[in-house]
Amino acid sequence: xxxxxxDSAIRFWVFMPIVVITFFVGMLRxxxxxxxxxEKPVDKQQVADSQALIRTRILRENGKYIPKEGFVMRKHFFxxxxxxxxxxxxxRQAPIxxxxxxxxxxxxxxxxxxxxxxxxxxxxxxxxxxxSGFLCTKVPFPLTYRFKPMLQRGVELATxxxxxxxxxxxxxxxxxxxxGINNLLxxxxxAADQTKMMQDQMNMAAVSMPQDPSKAFKxxxxxxxxxxxxxxxxxxxxxxxxxxSYFRSR
Amino acid sequence: MQSAIExxxxxxxxxxRAHDEIIELxxxxxxNRNLSSxxxxxxxxxxxxxxxxxxxxxxxxxxxxxxxxxxxxxRTSRRVSTLNAMYYESIEEYGHxxxxxxxxxxxxxxxxxxxxxxxxLLKEQNQIREAISxxxxxxxxxxxxxxxxxxxxxxxxTEHDYTKATFCAEELLLINPHNHLNHERYASxxxxxxxxxxxxxxxxxxxxxxxxxxxxLYGVILTSTNLSIKNPSTAxxxxxxxxxxxxxxxxxxxxxxxxxxxxxxAIPDLLPVIETAIQSLTL
Numbered sequence: 001x002x003x004x005x006x007d008s009a010i011r012f013w014v015f016m017p018i019v020v021i022t023f024f025v026g027m028l029r030x031x032x033x034x035x036x037x038x039e040k041p042v043d044k045q046q047v048a049d050s051q052a053l054i055r056t057r058i059l060r061e062n063g064k065y066i067p068k069e070g071f072v073m074r075k076h077f078f079x080x081x082x083x084x085x086x087x088x089x090x091x092r093q094a095p096i097x098x099x100x101x102x103x104x105x106x107x108x109x110x111x112x113x114x115x116x117x118x119x120x121x122x123x124x125x126x127x128x129x130x131x132s133g134f135l136c137t138k139v140p141f142p143l144t145y146r147f148k149p150m151l152q153r154g155v156e157l158a159t160x161x162x163x164x165x166x167x168x169x170x171x172x173x174x175x176x177x178x179x180g181i182n183n184l185l186x187x188x189x190x191a192a193d194q195t196k197m198m199q200d201q202m203n204m205a206a207v208s209m210p211q212d213p214s215k216a217f218k219x220x221x222x223x224x225x226x227x228x229x230x231x232x233x234x235x236x237x238x239x240x241x242x243x244x245s246y247f248r249s250r
Numbered sequence: 251m252q253s254a255i256e257x258x259x260x261x262x263x264x265x266x267r268a269h270d271e272i273i274e275l276x277x278x279x280x281x282n283r284n285l286s287s288x289x290x291x292x293x294x295x296x297x298x299x300x301x302x303x304x305x306x307x308x309x310x311x312x313x314x315x316x317x318x319x320x321x322x323x324x325r326t327s328r329r330v331s332t333l334n335a336m337y338y339e340s341i342e343e344y345g346h347x348x349x350x351x352x353x354x355x356x357x358x359x360x361x362x363x364x365x366x367x368x369x370x371l372l373k374e375q376n377q378i379r380e381a382i383s384x385x386x387x388x389x390x391x392x393x394x395x396x397x398x399x400x401x402x403x404x405x406x407x408t409e410h411d412y413t414k415a416t417f418c419a420e421e422l423l424l425i426n427p428h429n430h431l432n433h434e435r436y437a438s439x440x441x442x443x444x445x446x447x448x449x450x451x452x453x454x455x456x457x458x459x460x461x462x463x464x465x466x467l468y469g470v471i472l473t474s475t476n477l478s479i480k481n482p483s484t485a486x487x488x489x490x491x492x493x494x495x496x497x498x499x500x501x502x503x504x505x506x507x508x509x510x511x512x513x514x515x516a517i518p519d520l521l522p523v524i525e526t527a528i529q530s531l532t533l
Contacts, residue, residue, distance in 0.1 A: 042358075042360045043360075044359055044360050044391070047360050047391060047392070048390075048391045048392075048393075051391065051392050051393045051394045051395070052393050054393070054394040055393040055394045055424075058394070058424045058425055059424060062423070062424045062425075062427045063424070065423050065424070065427040065455075066420045066423050066424060067420075067448060070416075070417070070420040232455075233451045233452070233454070233455050236451060236454045236455050236458055237450070237451070237454045237497075237501060239458065240454050240457050240458050240461075241500075241501065241504055243458075
């Protein structure tokens with residue numbers, strides 16, 4: 001295992017500049033996104049849907065605190081066969097938001113892509129061009145042979161340990177690793193946070209339930225149908241008196 | 251001055267209701283100084299002072315703050331327009347305020363704050379029925395808005411419509427089941443309706459959550475008294491009803507002792523007053 005010693009000039013002129021560049025570009029992206037972010041108009045239907053779902057949820061959870069008549073009345077309002085709120089809304093078709101044809105979503109996607117992907121690609125390319133041909137750093141754990149072409153772009157040495165990285169891979173590590181620093185300095189929800197954006201794309205269950213209210217309504221209806229009313233205050237008088245008398249007589 | 255700023259910030263964050271103090275802070279400390287050193291916080295403070303001034307009916311102070319805000323943010327800002335309309339409300343130019351709210355709503359139909367201000371406008375002009383119907387249509391959209399349910403409950407109570415007020419109070423119970431004040435309000439509404447049984451149960455649930463709620467203790471005394479009157483124990487009645495009467499009497503005794511004990515701990519001087527009061531309440 002060759003114990004390679006890198007030139008200390010690499011430390012000053014490559015390693016740290018890449019960290020600094022990534023950080024400042026991230027901050028720049030964050031502020032630009034704040035400036036260019038338009039106000040999203042809230043859809044009335046979405047608001048109504050999400051509020052209704054909140055109400056059915058609290059009915060299910062806290063139904064035992066109100067008398068039986070109140071609970072039954074509300075349950076009937078929601079799940080009734082002919083005109084219950086959930087049954088009628090369930091049949092409503094959610095408008096399919098095709099991203100290509102819907103103009104507002106298109107511009108939003110375009111803006112997102114431009115502000116996030118393009119700087120990353122451009123700067124990645126610049127770093128690849130400027131800092132290629134030498135090793136930048138080494139990861140402290142051993143990697144397999146498969147990682148070599150990915151992580152050692154400019155340096156094609158067959159015998160080189162896969163743990164050694166080129167500058168581009170160091171740049172990539174910085175992009176993902178600086179999420180913590182960005183959170184500290186710019187607060188949560190900052191636009192420089194790539195992983196959050198990718199996570200959002202994976203689970204589209206937004207708070208305002210944009211995509212499929214009918215499924216959510218169906219689930220809520222079935223949940224509500226199953227719930228039985230157990231009044232929590234059947235014996236509350238005896239409970240309270242025995243509790244307080246106990247404390248008093250001490 | 252720094253401590254004043256911090257105090258204002260704390261009141262803003264924790265939604266405190268100390269309007270007199272805020273106005274005092276303003277008049278003594280802040281109005282003479284130049285607030286530009288605070289940067290963006292200056293506008294938040296101005297808005298806060300404006301709202302407190304409206305609460306305390308100090309229209310001149312409110313006008314000053316509003317002028318500064320309008321100078322900075324022009325007429326196009328929605329937030330400043332809302333504040334402007336609130337100022338018109340306070341000087342009783344209701345038509346003007348209504349115009350502003352209507353135009354704001356045209357721009358953005360889902361603005362909850364503007365809708366609620368419209369409803370309070372109706373309430374100010376004593377048009378309770380219209381306020382109730384507007385609030386109902388608001389609640390059809392925003393079904394989980396606790397403030398709105400609470401306001402609707404109050405409006406129904408002014409109209410003495412106890413069944414509908416019960417419904418609203420139940421909604422509040424659903425949203426916040428562990429708030430002892432919600433239980434107590436529900437119990438009191440039930441008591442006004444004459445449903446002493448439910449009222450008693452909910453006074454007890456209030457006590458379960460907060461054993462120091464004196465109103466609930468009085469409520470227990472009153473409801474148990476009323477129930478035992480309706481249920482007179484004679485020899486010919488069944489054993490069960492005699493038992494229930496006995497338990498009522500026990501509960502009255504127990505509640506009475508709780509009240510006396512609490513007053514003894516807090517203000518012993520009032521004890522004789524309390525004793526006579528309780529005497530008159532019970533049989």
